[in-house]
Amino acid sequence: MDELIKRAGKDRLGGTLMILVGAGAAQQGITYSLGTLAAPGPGLFPGTLGVLLMLIGLAIAVTGKRARAPLPATAGTRATGAAAEIEPAPRRAEWRGWFCIVLSIIAFIVLGSHGGLVPASFAVAFIAALGDRDNTLLAACVLGVAMALVSVVVFWWLLQLQLPLFQWS
């Protein structure tokens, strides 16, 4: 993704994205009834917003800087006087971290509905902790157990959270 961003230019890409979102919203808005100004229908507001978003997306794409031009948001570097030379260091996508964070929340959802609060709490902390390269398997396990304990004491016992500790379904 970072490579794509670099080649196309953030503004071009962002503007295009906004045009697409706007077009989708406008298209959907039209399928709901638009109504008249005197009796606005449910589609009028989202439809108008979609069209507006398309226009603004177009403006962003057109007025935005081309790829590799100095970025406008580097105000902080202005004081150093050499802003044009400094481009933010390319950030490599952190796939392991991303994968683990997303998976941990999904695990919470799945285990929450099929396994109960304790396994869900353990899973979310355990999997997310594995996303960080510095964490060992043991550290992740300890963190998972600690969070499971917190969820039992604080949420289930003190705050009466409506989710069984264990369940099979």
Added chain:
Amino acid sequence: MVAQSILDLLQGFGVALQPHNLMWSFVGVLIGNLIGVLPGMGALSAISMLLPLTYTMHAVPAILMLAGIFYGSQYGGAIGAILLNLPCHPPHAVTCLDGYPMTRNGKGGTALGITMIASFFAASVGIIVMIFASPLLVKIAFKFGPPEIFSIMLLGLLAGGTMSRGSPLKGIAMTIFGLLVGSVGTDVNSGLMRFTFGMPDLSDGIELVALALGFYGVTEFLRNVNRLHSVGDSATLRMRDMRPSRTELKQAFWPMVRGTAVGTLFGAMPGTGPTITTFIAYALERRVSKNPERFGQGALEGVASPEAASHSKTQVDFIPTMSLGIPGDAVMALILGALLIHGIQPGPQLITEHEDLFWGLIASFWIGNVLLVLLNVPMIGVWVKLLRVPYRYLFPSALFFICVGVYSTNNSLFQVGEVVVFGLIGAVLVALEFPVSPVLLGYVLGPMVEENFRRSMLLSRGSLTIFTDRPIALGFLIVCTLLIVGQLFFALRGWMHRRDVERNQLLPAEAVSVADD
């Protein structure tokens, strides 16, 4: 009239200061604070979880305890917002903008101290203003119909969209995106499902807490995982660093006063809520600042002003909330609901017929604030220690709290899924340099903007002149136009200047400095 108000307020304080009542207030502040500080648990979830506790109490201690929970969890939420960039309450989205950078610069304790001082100062001023101006404020509140509310929201959306760093166009695009996100769910007027993608779980709309925690929490984790080792920097933290210094207090004083003024002004307008108020206060502070580029990088003013605005708004907001029954935001609506349970019916007669009760409520809010200051001054050090936790332990734990917190809001696992989706959307948007705070503003105001626009149209039978015929609405629209024209002017001037610079082949560094304006 003023003398009568003071008398009633004194009586209200008398009730609230009885030892028995004071104790409940203290319990509320303490529990609220402890729950609010957990990531994922803001004022909204704290109040909704603790509300059942007050059912069996008498009305007065129940309200006192609620006020305590409100202040405690609000401040607890601010701790999460400032130290960990996790806002659970929309006004804190603005506090994050500069509060979190302050933490990254090792000034998190100062930010917390200023937040506390600003909220106390603003709430006190709010009460004084109410004593002297309540009859006037009631009159203003009654002048606000749908066209006025619509036009002020338009102003708030524009100001909020253009205030963030970087391109104003991107800010406005994000505001519109937020408005669209806000329109997801069942349409109030026709019962039609909009943008639900066939999922019945979306018929009630998107959950606010899920949106906020996805955009700030998960997005932040996705961007920082394996890159950040400790939020608080390794700088040593001493008790001395946590208290704001005299120069910092001086620096925060005028922003605090301006924020309070904005909050008081907006307090009288029904249905506006603290979110829009904080965004406008922040935008104003950035406009009057001599070096606006500091904002977003840990400017003390950017924390003091919105926090003050939010709290003075909350105090003064009682007038329209109680006299018209229109709550400004979800938290206020919850408190109003609690009052209804205890047999306190909001309406135009409430302030005149039950003066003692109305002022007692106000007194209890102020007392909640005082207790909060007393409780938290020695506690700031404890909160700041939170930052010493290494990031590799911090973010998995925070993810756990986010999951459980979002689940507890509505007992819905589906909404936990919303957190992932918005976290990923937020990461893409941030990577493309879009500001995410306006999305939250748009989301909160969206349903109200649409509702009031449609009501205005029904009132005027489809004639748009209703917005220009009414002086208050016209005034706000003129300010909106000025804002847009001003932005266009600056953009055009910047573009012309840049072209000239390019033509003259000056130093590229200067071309960039123009682009920043």
